[in-house]
Amino acid sequence: MASCGDREYLDVVAFMKLALEQAKIAFDGLEVPVGCVIVMDGKVISCGRNRTNETRNATRHAEMEAIDVLLDQWKKLKLSKAEVSEMFSKCSLYVTCEPCIMCAGALSFLGIKEVYYGCANDKFGGCGSILSLHTMSCEEAGGKSYKCTGGIMAEEAVSLFRNFYELGNPNAPKPHRQPVQQP
């Protein structure tokens, strides 16, 4: 974060705190505690939290939830696809844990501007830990890279995971129970 100005860094931390609040709501709902907010022009325009247990759909990660909120909003405004694409290119995502390979791919397809994350995701991370989908852009197919900055309030994100897994994921059957983070 050395390249950020003080003011800018304070903003980043403030947005990450909002993402952590989302993660805490997930935690209280017995979900793997990951949360995020999406910011455009300095304003939070969407937020999301992990809802995989509630939906029984393991793809309903915080990022996917927040993206769907935006798409619904923009479709109600009758924005065209080109306009929606333009909007995503102005969006920054703040998420408590590095996006997994699925979400990192989705963010690349949408053409998001940048991502700030809390802790790294050594098992599934798609922004540098396992794959680097944020830089792997297939340019002839219209892919764009996005900037990715990790380690923002990582301790807070990790301690939420630790608390969660100490309780045990109530919905995972025993063989799948992981002592490590599973965002």
Added chain:
Amino acid sequence: MNNCEDQESWEIVHIPDKPPFPPHQQPTVNVYAAVIDPKHANTLIRKLNQILPLENLRHVKRVRKQHLDEGSTQLSVILCLAGENNSQVDFIPQEVVGLIDSYQLDTFITKVCRYAPLSKEEWVEQCKIWPTSFHPPTYNISGITGFSQEESQLVCTFMKLALDLAKSKCQMVNAAVIVDPSTNEVIARACDQVYSCSCPINHEVTKNHDNMLLNSSATEEPKLSYDGVSCLNPWGWSNQKSCDSWHPLRHAAIVAIEDSAARDRNLFPGGRHDLTEIDHVEPALTSPSPKKQKTISMDVNDLEELNTRTNGCHPELSRPYLCTGYDIYLVWEPCAMCAMALVHQRIKRIFYAYPNPTAGALGSVHRLQGEKSLNHHYAVFKVLLPQESLNRGIMSLVSKGDHPKKPSNMPHGASL
């Protein structure tokens, strides 16, 4: 869901966890090694494993025993990784330098195999370079070692179902069919909904499609457009024409997962207490609790999919954890987003027909099935269609607008 009369000409190929290499051409990495005095072997290996375990080379034996001509034996030990450019200024960790000094070791650079051997044949070849250990796969997913006639017939039946779904749209799309192989029940089926126009055929689009074919047939290389296949072109959603309903991330596999989750919520309603109870009784598959049967009989009628069971017997319905034990059939190799979604949802086997050279994550661009760190691993198979069946499929797609047209350049699996 008819039987496949031409089943013999279909071929199912397992796509392994690592890129295929001939047994005698295994990729290698360089390591620093040294000949050691056998009486120091135990101490040295213990110390080396403590200070520098070979994390990504667990299949490589740390020590090599060689029989020399005079009948004596020689022990060599791997110290650490070396660079690939044979430069002498490689970084050797300080602790290792300490060992080299205190035991007065003469180091040399040698090669070891990068990947664990997948077969006994590979293992034999690898050991000629430096000994490795071979563990036959601990997971036992049926199909990896081959399919019976009956199994391959089912695979081809379900793949045809996916192909028919993909062709049912006015534009070529990807399609997904999730199947429970223990009952051969179709759990969910879906097409891409990235540019979904509500087919049956939209004449506007059909006309465009025809025009496109006409235009392209004027050029040197006429070919069908696969732009509408979401996993092939996941970045291009904003350039595609479509009707009101669209969503950049609703690829076929994602929609099928969503449908299977909806089915699960429908079949097994209730909160977490219910779930805990069902989880608890799950091992007693042969004697389901009365409560569970009641839940099932209430909801079965809502699900027409349950009628597609082919084996006639009433399977015991127990609530699965996500898609544990299920297979998915996809027309095209999935992109990274879809392939990871299928890891998250705990799919057991993936079958796809065409590779995806721009964005495929199961062998073409990435190889998720070989990412050891993931908490779940599925087996991946490519279903090679007989050329004839493929051509028939393309023809029927092209002729949708009442103008049967034979594309002069048939695409085939290898060139897609």
